[in-house]
Amino acid sequence: MGARRLQGMRFDVQVETSPRAGIADPEGSTIERSLPALGFEGIEGVRVGKSFRFTVEASDDAAARTLVEDVCARFLTNPVIEDSAVTVSASATV
Amino acid sequence: MGARRLQGMRFDVQVETSPRAGIADPEGSTIERSLPALGFEGIEGVRVGKSFRFTVEASDDAAARTLVEDVCARFLTNPVIEDSAVTVSASATV
Numbered sequence A, B: 001m002g003a004r005r006l007q008g009m010r011f012d013v014q015v016e017t018s019p020r021a022g023i024a025d026p027e028g029s030t031i032e033r034s035l036p037a038l039g040f041e042g043i044e045g046v047r048v049g050k051s052f053r054f055t056v057e058a059s060d061d062a063a064a065r066t067l068v069e070d071v072c073a074r075f076l077t078n079p080v081i082e083d084s085a086v087t088v089s090a091s092a093t094v
Helices: A026-038 A061-076 B026-038 B061-076
Strands: A009-019 A043-058 A082-090 B009-019 B043-058 B082-090
Touching (some): A009 A061, A043 A061, A061 A082, A061 B026, B009 B061, B026 B043, B043 B061
Antiparallel strands (some): A009 A043, A009 A082, B009 B043
């Protein structure tokens, strides 16, 4: 929003969180239990996490990734119970 | 779970949902407003969705994708307000 320019390049970011192995996932378990009643067979291991998408302005790919990992650790995820995967790609709309 | 075999191959699936363009995303807006107070600048367009991961047993890639898209439309997503992206890949652990 606006014409403020911080550093130059804009990157598209996706952060995907998922419950760590061994952490209970009641939402996933409930989905898995419900599927056979709807006629869906053969689906196992349902885990539910979040997907955050946003754009970030940074000088280069490495700086963007460092910033995003900092945001994840401090704000978006709970590293005690969640794994997170960060994907950074140059934005098509600069 | 168990030794039941339905059709043969097992596929790893990810379903990512996100609010459709134009649909309000209060969680994303709240995150975006909070970031400057934490010292993070240059982050825009925050949208929050869900990420479902599971495995599915099917005869081939196309059958797996058809099944997953059916599960999405009937159960996992609300197509009125959410977009969904399905990723299907052959599972390493058969």
